Amino acid sequence: MKMMKVLAIKFVTCIIAFAIGLDLFFDATFAHILSFSIFLTLASYVVGERVILPLLGKRAANVADFLLAYLTVWIFGSVLLESYLQIAWGSIISAIIITTAEVILHLMVGSRAGERDRNPIFTRPLATLATEFAEEFDTKGLNGSKYKKE
Numbered sequence: 001m002k003m004m005k006v007l008a009i010k011f012v013t014c015i016i017a018f019a020i021g022l023d024l025f026f027d028a029t030f031a032h033i034l035s036f037s038i039f040l041t042l043a044s045y046v047v048g049e050r051v052i053l054p055l056l057g058k059r060a061a062n063v064a065d066f067l068l069a070y071l072t073v074w075i076f077g078s079v080l081l082e083s084y085l086q087i088a089w090g091s092i093i094s095a096i097i098i099t100t101a102e103v104i105l106h107l108m109v110g111s112r113a114g115e116r117d118r119n120p121i122f123t124r125p126l127a128t129l130a131t132e133f134a135e136e137f138d139t140k141g142l143n144g145s146k147y148k149k150e
Contacts (some may be wrong), residue, residue, distance in 0.1 A: 006049065006109065011041045013101040021073070021094035026086035035080075040072050040098070048102070058106045065102045070095040 014037035022028035022036075044065050053061040073091035081087055 017094045017097035022090040066099040069098040
């Protein structure tokens, strides 16, 4: 998929999720929904699709998208919205809807579409793991005896 198509799907998903989570059950303005959607679309694309997905895979990207959606509503909602009940339930409902859509989006994009090879920092070849065996040559204690007497 092209970058613009992925961004459009993410943006529409965010608008629908925030409309359900913030406006359907509570009173939120369209400006709040639109601002949350624009911010989360760009942040989720940069962090989730461009950084975490190529390095750690789909599962980690989905967890990051959930946390990003939840924290976006929680942090910015505490500034813009009045009710803590609206912030708490709106953030969890929106995060669940957005994460579900992200799972479907990652399945549509494909397992390796747009991903670089995994970063070699996170993988270790087996040849670097070794065990060293040694034998102690000086078995005497500090006072010169082989075993410590009490």
